[in-house]
Amino acid sequence: MLNLSTFVLRPLTAALALAAVSAVAVHAEDAKPADSALANSLNADDKTAEKDDKVLAAAAAVKDDGGKYRDKDGNPTFHVTNNGKKVDWYLYSGYRRYHAECHVCHGPDGMGSTYAPALKDSLKHLGYEEFIGILAGGKQDVSASEQKVMPAFGDNKNVMCYADDLYVYLRARAAGAWGRTRPGDKEEKPEAAKTAEKECLGG
Numbered sequence: 001m002l003n004l005s006t007f008v009l010r011p012l013t014a015a016l017a018l019a020a021v022s023a024v025a026v027h028a029e030d031a032k033p034a035d036s037a038l039a040n041s042l043n044a045d046d047k048t049a050e051k052d053d054k055v056l057a058a059a060a061a062v063k064d065d066g067g068k069y070r071d072k073d074g075n076p077t078f079h080v081t082n083n084g085k086k087v088d089w090y091l092y093s094g095y096r097r098y099h100a101e102c103h104v105c106h107g108p109d110g111m112g113s114t115y116a117p118a119l120k121d122s123l124k125h126l127g128y129e130e131f132i133g134i135l136a137g138g139k140q141d142v143s144a145s146e147q148k149v150m151p152a153f154g155d156n157k158n159v160m161c162y163a164d165d166l167y168v169y170l171r172a173r174a175a176g177a178w179g180r181t182r183p184g185d186k187e188e189k190p191e192a193a194k195t196a197e198k199e200c201l202g203g
Contacts, residue, residue, distance in 0.1 A: 035062060038069065040177055043084025048109075051176030055124050059175050067190030068164075075128040076164045078172040079187075086185040087178065089193060094169025095183055097162040101153075109180040110173045115148065123167075123174035131167050136160060161200035 038061040043049070059077045061069035069088055071077045079088040098110065105116040112118030123131070138152035153159040159166070172178040 038062065038064060038079060040078070040080045041083050042080055042177055043179075046084060046179040046181070048179035048181070049084075049176040050120075050179075052124060052174065055171075056175040056177060059171055059177070066192045067187060068192060069168075073128075076168050076171075078168050078175075078177055080172065080177050082185065084178075086187070087172075087183045088168070089187050089189050090165045090168040091172050091178065092183045092186040093162060093189075093193070094165035094167070094172075095178075097159070097165050098169055101156075101159050102166070110170055111180075116150075119170045120173035123170045128167060131170075132163055135163055135166070157201055161197060 040056070040060070042051070059071055061077050061079050062072050063070040063074075064079075067089055069077050069079045069090075076090060078091045080086070080091070098106075099108070102119070103109075105113060106119050107113040107116070110118060110120035110123075112121070126134075134150060136152060136154035139150040141148040169178070
């Protein structure tokens with residue numbers, strides 16, 4: 001028999017997660033044109049990055065929100081500097097969280113597996129709100145030959161408290177701004193990230 005609380009709470013959690021996304025997002029009408037100081041400086045020699053100019057342009061940061069970078073639509077994005085040697089905190093954190101929670105199914109570095117898609121490719125067309133919704137509420141793809149199920153993580157704080165970090169990392173992979181390596185040099189952890197983490201984890 002289904003656990004009714006799980007059956008009811010997961011969609012509710014997903015809806016709350018999306019509401020939170022809407023509440024904190026910067027509205028597109030408030031966005032500014034790209035600031036050259038926020039332009040990415042990528043490593044041209046990293047052949048594992050698979051640069052996608054269209055995705056890279058859409059992900060360009062136009063605002064530094066206290067160490068959290070945002071694109072023209074107000075969605076979280078990445079900031080890579082020093083010729084691809086330094087990343088923003090959220091990309092670094094997203095790399096760590098991905099490899100702690102997601103790589104078992106989706107493969108190392110978002111490359112996919114025999115039973116889960118390559119998220120570095122999915123993020124080329126998956127928007128922020130849709131990404132958060134799937135992360136929180138799960139997804140099921142059924143065809144005549146197979147059934148793929150993405151579990152809901154809406155009640156998993158180790159995932160949802162770092163949802164933006166995961167999005168930023170995977171977006172950088174999709175754009176080819178970051179390759180298949182562990183980030184080394186990184187920006188300092190922003191105060192806002194420390195506060196949000198503490199509040200989300202209840203610490």
